[in-house]
Amino acid sequence: MQLISLSAYDLGLAAALVIFLALLSLRMQLGVASQILIAASRTVVQLLLIGLVLKVIFATDHPAWLGLLSLAMLLLAGREVMARQKYRLRGWMGFGLGTLSMFISSFSVTLLALLVIINVEPWYTPQYAVPLLGMLLGNTMNGISLGLDRLNQTAWQQRRIIEARLMLGWDWKRAIGDISHDSIRTGLTPIINAMAAAGIVSLPGMMTGQILAGSPPMEAVKYQILIMFLITAGTGFGTFAAVRFGSRRLFDERQRLRLERLQIAK
Amino acid sequence: MPRLRIEQVNTLQLNGVSLSVNAGECVCISGSSGSGKTLLLRAIADLDPHQGEVYLDDIPSQQIPAPQWRRQVALLSAESQWWAETVGEHFESVDESFLHSLGFTSSPMDWSIERLSTGEKQRLALLRVLGLKPKVLLLDEPTANLDFASGQAMEHLLMEYQRSEQVAVIWVSHDAAQIARVAQRHFEIESDRIQEHARCN
Numbered sequence: 524m525q526l527i528s529l530s531a532y533d534l535g536l537a538a539a540l541v542i543f544l545a546l547l548s549l550r551m552q553l554g555v556a557s558q559i560l561i562a563a564s565r566t567v568v569q570l571l572l573i574g575l576v577l578k579v580i581f582a583t584d585h586p587a588w589l590g591l592l593s594l595a596m597l598l599l600a601g602r603e604v605m606a607r608q609k610y611r612l613r614g615w616m617g618f619g620l621g622t623l624s625m626f627i628s629s630f631s632v633t634l635l636a637l638l639v640i641i642n643v644e645p646w647y648t649p650q651y652a653v654p655l656l657g658m659l660l661g662n663t664m665n666g667i668s669l670g671l672d673r674l675n676q677t678a679w680q681q682r683r684i685i686e687a688r689l690m691l692g693w694d695w696k697r698a699i700g701d702i703s704h705d706s707i708r709t710g711l712t713p714i715i716n717a718m719a720a721a722g723i724v725s726l727p728g729m730m731t732g733q734i735l736a737g738s739p740p741m742e743a744v745k746y747q748i749l750i751m752f753l754i755t756a757g758t759g760f761g762t763f764a765a766v767r768f769g770s771r772r773l774f775d776e777r778q779r780l781r782l783e784r785l786q787i788a789k
Numbered sequence: 790m791p792r793l794r795i796e797q798v799n800t801l802q803l804n805g806v807s808l809s810v811n812a813g814e815c816v817c818i819s820g821s822s823g824s825g826k827t828l829l830l831r832a833i834a835d836l837d838p839h840q841g842e843v844y845l846d847d848i849p850s851q852q853i854p855a856p857q858w859r860r861q862v863a864l865l866s867a868e869s870q871w872w873a874e875t876v877g878e879h880f881e882s883v884d885e886s887f888l889h890s891l892g893f894t895s896s897p898m899d900w901s902i903e904r905l906s907t908g909e910k911q912r913l914a915l916l917r918v919l920g921l922k923p924k925v926l927l928l929d930e931p932t933a934n935l936d937f938a939s940g941q942a943m944e945h946l947l948m949e950y951q952r953s954e955q956v957a958v959i960w961v962s963h964d965a966a967q968i969a970r971v972a973q974r975h976f977e978i979e980s981d982r983i984q985e986h987a988r989c990n
Contacts, residue, residue, distance in 0.1 A: 686836060687870035692860030692921055777835055778855040 526737050538563070577653060586647040593630075593656055600625055600664045607668040610675035610785045612772060617786075620768055621667050628761030629659040632753050640749065658729065658750055659757045662714060666758035667765040670710030674769050675785055677702045685780050695774040703770045710762035714755050721751060790847055792957035793833075793862070793925045798841030800828045804981045806841070810925070810957040815948070817960045817968040820978030826961045827867070829983075830927045833959070834864040845924060863923035867930045869914035871902045876913060882920045890946050891916065892939060907934045915943060919950065926951075928960045932967065944971055 541563050549556040580588045601622030611617040633656045637646045646652075678685065678699065688698040696703075721727055730747040734740055775781050791809035798806045802825030810816050820826055832839035835850050835858055843850045843862070850858050873879060877898035888896065891912045897905075905913070911934050918926070931947070932940035948971060951958050962968050968975055975986040 681872075683868075684870045684872045687866070687872075689836060689856075690834060690859055690864050690866065691917065692856045692863075694856045775838070777838075779836055779838065781838075 577649070580649045580653070584649065589647050589649050589652055592653065596657060596660055597622060597626055597629075600660045604664055604668040604671070606788075608672045608675060609788050610672070610679050611788060612675075612769070612784055613786050616772060616784075620772065621664075621671060621765055624667055624761045624765035624768065625660060625663050627764055628757045628759075629656060629663045632757040632760075633659055636749070636753055654729075655750075655753070659754060662754040663757045663761040665713055666710040666762040669713070670706045670762040670766045671769050673709040674702060674706035674766050675773075677705065678770075678773055678780075679782060679785060682780060682782055689778065689780065695771070695778045695780075698780075699770050699773065703766050706766045707762055710766070711759055714758045718751055718755060721747070727751070792846060792955070793959075794844040794847070795833060796842050796844070798829070798832055798839055798843065800825055800832045800837070800839055802981060803829055803978065803983060806983050808976065808983065808985075810959060812924075812955040812957055813952055814973050815951055815958040815960055815971050817962050817972035817975045818978065818983070819962060819965075819968065819975070824978040825981075826978060827929055830864055830866075830929055830959065830961065833925075833927055834859055834862055836864070860921045861923055862925040862927065863918045863921050864927040865915055865918045865929060865931055867933060869910045869917075871905075871910065874901060876900045876902065876905070879913075880917055880920055883916055884919065887916055887919060887946060891942055908936065908939055911935060912939065912943065915946075922954075923956065925957045926959070928958065930961055930963065932962075932964075940967075947971070 541559065545556045545559045545563075548554075548559065576592060580592060601618055604621035604625070605611055605618050608617075612620060633652065634646075636655055637643050637648075637652055641651060643651045681702065685698050685702075689695070717727075727747050727750075729750055730743045733743040733746060772784065773780060773782065792812040792814075793810045795806055795808050800806075806829060808816065818826055818829070828837065831837045832841075833843050835843070835855055845853065845858070845861055850862075853861070871879060875898070880898065883898070885896075893912075897909070897913065911931070915931060926947075928947070932943050935943060944967065947958065947960075950956060960968075960971060962971075976983050977986060978984075
């Protein structure tokens with residue numbers, strides 16, 4: 524099977540559907556018409572830009588460009604993690620905590636995949652490294668922001684209970700233990716659901732794309748399984764790390780609950 | 790050597806609080822609401838950052854790990870917190886005779902938290918703290934929500950415990966008659982200072 528190249532006319536037809544949807548929601552006064560159009564425009568611009576960047580990076584094949592792109596992806600994901608939390612840590616920790624956790628989990632899992640599992644030669648071949656890192660960052664970002672949001676919000680709501688436990692001589696880990704565990708579970712739920720539903724309810728996007736691009740289905744399936752497992756591991760370890768660091772940060776060196784370290788996003 | 794020594798502790802509202810409490814002694818603190826009594830107790834239990842130092846048997850709090858400090862210098866806050874399903878899950882140990890003297894004729898350990906009245910919660914919260922075997926008790930209006938008889942029972946238990954275990958007690962109270970009954974010394978908060986009254990007993 525040959526890859527059929529899409530023309531501007533093909534994409535325009537799909538765009539017309541989105542515009543029709545926006546018009547319909549305008550008529551129904553749903554208040555999301557402009558959001559739909561802005562998001563759709565962002566999709567076009569952002570994807571065209573990343574397409575250009577990838578084209579350049581694939582052509583030059585130099586690890587420095589790959590490193591730069593990875594850093595940019597990491598920082599953008601870190602910003603997104605921060606933006607999604609209603610209660611977040613003040614100062615640079617609000618950004619640094621999620622970003623560091625993502626860095627630890629996504630980069631190490633991607634490296635493991637490139638060096639050991641897929642064993643690409645050279646390991647920084649951008650056709651493999653960029654999509655892998657992108658998918659890991661995107662999913663880890665979800666898990667970490669869900670986990671941290673749950674942690675900070677529950678700690679805020681249950682501060683009296685946490686302090687009552689401290690007054691009974693519990694250490695910080697035990698005093699916030701059930702809240703930390705809940706937060707980790709919250710962060711892991713989407714990826715567990717995605718694994719359980721994969722192939723039954725939905726065909727995962729990456730696999731669909733590969734099949735459309737002409738890969739044999741079994742090859743696409745093997746890659747999809749690999750990606751699912753990598754994403755799960757990356758999300759899991761990233762969420763563990765973020766919730767663990769985040770919980771510790773809510774207490775000071777004398778194990779006092781310091782919720783003034785949190786701020787409420789406007 | 791006093792059991793508890795507070796030296797130049799500053800909180801948000803109070804400046805330079807210094808006072809010592811001996812083993813087996815009870816010191817009452819009174820003052821208008823919002824004058825900073827609760828924050829002072831929280832500082833002594835090392836729950837809030839503060840300036841100054843607090844010593845237990847001459848050992849500064851900084852030299853004792855925080856959880857251990859809070860077990861030994863235990864704070865009973867005005868409003869008790871309960872998070873599990875049953876009463877017993879909140880207790881490490883409980884002295885059966887204390888249950889009895891606070892008016893529990895059968896053991897409440899398998900009672901559901903939902904069922905408890907405010908007064909029962911307050912009495913059980915005291916028993917929960919006593920289960921830690923503290924050396925210092927910081928009491929924030931412990932009898933505020935109790936009827937007269939229950940309040941008296943709690944006072945008796947506390948005075949008895951204070952004497953037998955040689956516990957130092959700081960007791961925040963609004964009730965002049967109660968202060969006269971339980972305190973050996975009485976301090977009052979005036980603006981940002983703490984002033985000792987003439988000796989009671």
